[in-house]
Amino acid sequence: MTPIYVLTNNKGGVGKSTSATNIALGLTALLRQAGAARSKVLLVDTDSQAHATLVTTGSKDYSADNSLYGMLMADPEEAVQMLRNSIVSSTWDDNLHVLPGTPQLEQAERELTSIPGAPYRLADPLAKIAQHYAAIVIDTRPSFSLMTEMALVAATDAIVPVEPRYLETVGLLSVMSKIHAIRDGWRVPNLKVSGILVTKMDKRVKGHRYLLDELKASKQLGRLLCGVIPMNEAVSYAHHHHQSIYAYDPKATASDAYARLVSRLARCVHQGGVA
Ligand SMILES: Nc1ncnc2c1ncn2[C@@H]1O[C@H](COP(=O)(O)OP(=O)(O)O)[C@@H](O)[C@H]1O
Numbered sequence: 433m434t435p436i437y438v439l440t441n442n443k444g445g446v447g448k449s450t451s452a453t454n455i456a457l458g459l460t461a462l463l464r465q466a467g468a469a470r471s472k473v474l475l476v477d478t479d480s481q482a483h484a485t486l487v488t489t490g491s492k493d494y495s496a497d498n499s500l501y502g503m504l505m506a507d508p509e510e511a512v513q514m515l516r517n518s519i520v521s522s523t524w525d526d527n528l529h530v531l532p533g534t535p536q537l538e539q540a541e542r543e544l545t546s547i548p549g550a551p552y553r554l555a556d557p558l559a560k561i562a563q564h565y566a567a568i569v570i571d572t573r574p575s576f577s578l579m580t581e582m583a584l585v586a587a588t589d590a591i592v593p594v595e596p597r598y599l600e601t602v603g604l605l606s607v608m609s610k611i612h613a614i615r616d617g618w619r620v621p622n623l624k625v626s627g628i629l630v631t632k633m634d635k636r637v638k639g640h641r642y643l644l645d646e647l648k649a650s651k652q653l654g655r656l657l658c659g660v661i662p663m664n665e666a667v668s669y670a671h672h673h674h675q676s677i678y679a680y681d682p683k684a685t686a687s688d689a690y691a692r693l694v695s696r697l698a699r700c701v702h703q704g705g706v707a
């Protein structure tokens with residue numbers, strides 16, 4: 433089964449888009465290098481701010497007919513065709529495909545609220561093309577809105593990026609219980625919280641070190657820690673240039689941390705799922 437990772441947290445600015453884009457590229461590059469039978473990765477942008485779309489394709493100018501919005505609003509019989517028509521190749525790598533997000537996704541939430549089965553409008557068409565991809569990575573908006581619910585219903589593995597700050601880590605438990613509520617409420621037993629990813633970690637800050645240690649020591653959360661991404665200004669510069677962190681500066685500390693996270697995930701992809 434193709435793993436479908438969703439990067440989610442209702443807090444903004446925690447590194448969801450940075451992580452989704454660099455995980456997606458890292459996976460496709462690593463799988464190709466390893467000679468895997470399938471190495472294409474699809475990045476799905478469910479955020480109306482479309483940052484992931486902008487940095488990976490260099491454009492934000494997608495219309496209803498060639499973006500996620502069109503697929504969500506299409507009749508269910510036409511949704512797969514709309515999906516196929518909307519996918520573009522990333523400027524980062526031909527094997528990284530992108531289903532673009534647009535500002536209209538904001539209105540899609542309102543338009544779909546009253547439609548029965550709305551939470552499955554992403555999961556159903558994605559399931560029909562998933563076998564073409566080694567993995568699918570979904571970026572989400574900073575809220576547990578209908579759009580994020582759709583992303584979670586489609587996913588197999590939730591990864592929660594979090595900054596090492598007190599209130600952020602306190603919020604972690606509520607993020608996890610929200611994910612579990614969606615899993616149980618919409619009956620998606622395949623969905624699990626597979627990782628907590630600490631982002632913007634500054635080792636010089638005592639509070640950061642303290643919170644990371646607390647997280648590691650936590651019975652419930654410690655075993656879920658899947659990576660620590662350092663605070664690194666190369667990340668912002670990479671965004672500015674619409675580049676991945678690996679292309680912008682392969683020697684940057686964040687490049688190394690994302691590469692390590694990706695090789696962990698890639699091993700799981702090879703094995704057919706996250707343990
Ligand atoms: N490891 C990092 N070090 C420094 N800045 C980062 C790092 N990760 C993300 N950022 C910056 O933080 C901001 C928010 O990141 P982003 O990935 O857009 O978060 P989200 O998608 O959760 O809103 C961006 O300006 C980004 O460049």
Ligand SMILES: [Mg+2]
Nearest residue numbers: 448449479483
């Ligand atoms: Mg984002």
